[in-house]
Amino acid sequence: MTHRIAVIAGDGIGQEVMPEGLRALEAAANRFKLDLAFTHFDFGNCDYYLAHGKMLPEDWFEQLKDFDAIFFGAVGWPEKVPDHISLWGSLLQFRRRFDQYINLRPCRLMAGVKSPLANRKPGDVDFYVVRENTEGEYSSVGGKMYEGTEREIVIQETVMSRFGIDRVLKYAFELAQKRPRRKLTSATKSNGIAITMPYWDERVDAMAKNYPDVSTDKYHIDILTANFVLHPDWFDVVVGSNLFGDILSDLGPACTGTIGIAPSANINPEGTFPSLFEPVHGSAPDIAGKGVANPIGQIWSGAMMLEHFGYKAAADHMVNAIEAVLAQANPLVITRDLGGQGTTLTLSDAIVSAICR
Amino acid sequence: MTHRIAVIAGDGIGQEVMPEGLRALEAAANRFKLDLAFTHFDFGNCDYYLAHGKMLPEDWFEQLKDFDAIFFGAVGWPEKVPDHISLWGSLLQFRRRFDQYINLRPCRLMAGVKSPLANRKPGDVDFYVVRENTEGEYSSVGGKMYEGTEREIVIQETVMSRFGIDRVLKYAFELAQKRPRRKLTSATKSNGIAITMPYWDERVDAMAKNYPDVSTDKYHIDILTANFVLHPDWFDVVVGSNLFGDILSDLGPACTGTIGIAPSANINPEGTFPSLFEPVHGSAPDIAGKGVANPIGQIWSGAMMLEHFGYKAAADHMVNAIEAVLAQANPLVITRDLGGQGTTLTLSDAIVSAICR
Ligand SMILES: CC(C)[C@H](C(=O)O)[C@@H](O)C(=O)O
Ligand SMILES: CC(C)[C@H](C(=O)O)[C@@H](O)C(=O)O
Numbered sequence: 001m002t003h004r005i006a007v008i009a010g011d012g013i014g015q016e017v018m019p020e021g022l023r024a025l026e027a028a029a030n031r032f033k034l035d036l037a038f039t040h041f042d043f044g045n046c047d048y049y050l051a052h053g054k055m056l057p058e059d060w061f062e063q064l065k066d067f068d069a070i071f072f073g074a075v076g077w078p079e080k081v082p083d084h085i086s087l088w089g090s091l092l093q094f095r096r097r098f099d100q101y102i103n104l105r106p107c108r109l110m111a112g113v114k115s116p117l118a119n120r121k122p123g124d125v126d127f128y129v130v131r132e133n134t135e136g137e138y139s140s141v142g143g144k145m146y147e148g149t150e151r152e153i154v155i156q157e158t159v160m161s162r163f164g165i166d167r168v169l170k171y172a173f174e175l176a177q178k179r180p181r182r183k184l185t186s187a188t189k190s191n192g193i194a195i196t197m198p199y200w201d202e203r204v205d206a207m208a209k210n211y212p213d214v215s216t217d218k219y220h221i222d223i224l225t226a227n228f229v230l231h232p233d234w235f236d237v238v239v240g241s242n243l244f245g246d247i248l249s250d251l252g253p254a255c256t257g258t259i260g261i262a263p264s265a266n267i268n269p270e271g272t273f274p275s276l277f278e279p280v281h282g283s284a285p286d287i288a289g290k291g292v293a294n295p296i297g298q299i300w301s302g303a304m305m306l307e308h309f310g311y312k313a314a315a316d317h318m319v320n321a322i323e324a325v326l327a328q329a330n331p332l333v334i335t336r337d338l339g340g341q342g343t344t345l346t347l348s349d350a351i352v353s354a355i356c357r
Numbered sequence: 358m359t360h361r362i363a364v365i366a367g368d369g370i371g372q373e374v375m376p377e378g379l380r381a382l383e384a385a386a387n388r389f390k391l392d393l394a395f396t397h398f399d400f401g402n403c404d405y406y407l408a409h410g411k412m413l414p415e416d417w418f419e420q421l422k423d424f425d426a427i428f429f430g431a432v433g434w435p436e437k438v439p440d441h442i443s444l445w446g447s448l449l450q451f452r453r454r455f456d457q458y459i460n461l462r463p464c465r466l467m468a469g470v471k472s473p474l475a476n477r478k479p480g481d482v483d484f485y486v487v488r489e490n491t492e493g494e495y496s497s498v499g500g501k502m503y504e505g506t507e508r509e510i511v512i513q514e515t516v517m518s519r520f521g522i523d524r525v526l527k528y529a530f531e532l533a534q535k536r537p538r539r540k541l542t543s544a545t546k547s548n549g550i551a552i553t554m555p556y557w558d559e560r561v562d563a564m565a566k567n568y569p570d571v572s573t574d575k576y577h578i579d580i581l582t583a584n585f586v587l588h589p590d591w592f593d594v595v596v597g598s599n600l601f602g603d604i605l606s607d608l609g610p611a612c613t614g615t616i617g618i619a620p621s622a623n624i625n626p627e628g629t630f631p632s633l634f635e636p637v638h639g640s641a642p643d644i645a646g647k648g649v650a651n652p653i654g655q656i657w658s659g660a661m662m663l664e665h666f667g668y669k670a671a672a673d674h675m676v677n678a679i680e681a682v683l684a685q686a687n688p689l690v691i692t693r694d695l696g697g698q699g700t701t702l703t704l705s706d707a708i709v710s711a712i713c714r
Contacts, residue, residue, distance in 0.1 A: 082547075084549075116586050150520065154516075154517050157515075192603065195513040223639075226616055229608065251582040251586065
């Protein structure tokens, strides 16, 4: 069975880590006799925008919709195109139009990676952030009034639906059921954001009734970020709205040492549309072109793609290869964000060779 | 000159730390010959709500508006009253009706306090969060549709005004001008929250032109929370919207060891209305009634109140007393959140006696 994968590298370090993600996937495909077919697309980046006045061609949906997955780098180069234009013109469209309503982001402290947290060792931090990925605070409804005057105001509506909340909660509860600790934490802010968030809490309470084997708690987002730092060992599966999930899935990986290694899966669980796999880090214009970007976020995202296809053994093998290389912590191999002097290539080489081993 | 102070202890540990805040203020007043007159109010707590069906009496505004300040504990007891009702019925009303549009929250790693961050020492973390306190994501505009059906949706509008943004930015830039590093960081999320946050960025850029002596940068809130953990030494003054400021001012203090010591000032800079001083921590029902709450957030908030009145020497003296007691880190004195076995009273006693010394 051939898996057709659309490849969109995007901007900045997206262009540098994508080839390494592909190399690692090809190594795994070889070893496990998988048939992966990659098709490269040169849209979905800021240079494309400068040339065409838009991030994607008119028929992007048609071009992409029949792929089995999208393997994605990172988008954004604010000096060329404002971020809200480049992101709403690409990644955020994919998430919405392909109804990738789950954004799944593992967060794990690995051997060999120095955590910024004191006295935390591998195993102490190991949880998933499940982020709602299609509605909520990321809305296109709103606008400006009294423009250009002292009275100028801007309004943006957060929109949440029972349909949208329930389906992400269902996914999160089912994930929690499969985890040894069976614990779900909900991110809220119902004391301050007093219309949408009490509704979120209501849906969590209702859904929890269907999962008596999962223990549930909730924290307001402010103290929840504090608890990520103070008590990262408390968490197993954390579910949040689009914005809260976004914040927690950068903060979580930071607590495990670097966001350079964090992967993510934007999943359409029904399989009606392709799911999208991308590192959590962005295009990082400040280090782009230097060959020092950490390729692990991209490679690990590739592993999540294989797991999504059902190749659990191949996915685990890739993650084990990553872990083995990190555990060695060879300063000549690992990248700067990990405290080494290595490059994208040295780190990728080590992982690819561990995959082949 | 007499300073008239309204005292509202609120719920949970608010009731336990308030007496200690008052003791410390009285000690400072004695030593510096200040004339502070306290008036206690028994509204603004969940028991009041249970008895009266509302958090505050009808004429609360009239009763409080001529005080020079409000000294506040903490509100909320979700088992008695849902948080959004107790908070919107008290604290959030004060902030709005008394136009306390600045929420100022210092964040400092102190000697003797164990940071959850590895290898950070006192001096490494020392910044202010300046939070917009009257508009933004905390809005009362919105509602529910298709109620009780599968199609149910909730909508809540974020509302930001040029007036509201500019005045908090002005305060933040002026604060940055007074700091040795003269650095201002803006919290944004203009790549995802693509209507209100690009406007926020625009106002920051416009305002920055008036303060050429302040260096300015900005981060999206997701990576900013990561940077609080990875690089807390980067920050000097951080300005954010109501929600982003809320998150950062819990996360920041967590990075310095405990939110139990963090103070805050809700300021109406024009002095038209009383400003309000309160610890950052909440009412903490889980530890309420045990006498183990850390009183430092409340005491330090008292010091901020004295500074607001113009008594810089007295305020510094109180903060020095806090620092001296923390630096000793006597396990019999300091509270649990600081790693000790002390109580609210032992810690408060030590600080009060240091103030008298
Ligand atoms: C209690 C809550 C409404 C409040 C807020 O979100 O403003 C608190 O978290 C704070 O930071 O003062
Ligand atoms: C680039 C940005 C729009 C995006 C988001 O906020 O969703 C990113 O931060 C992410 O987490 O995938």
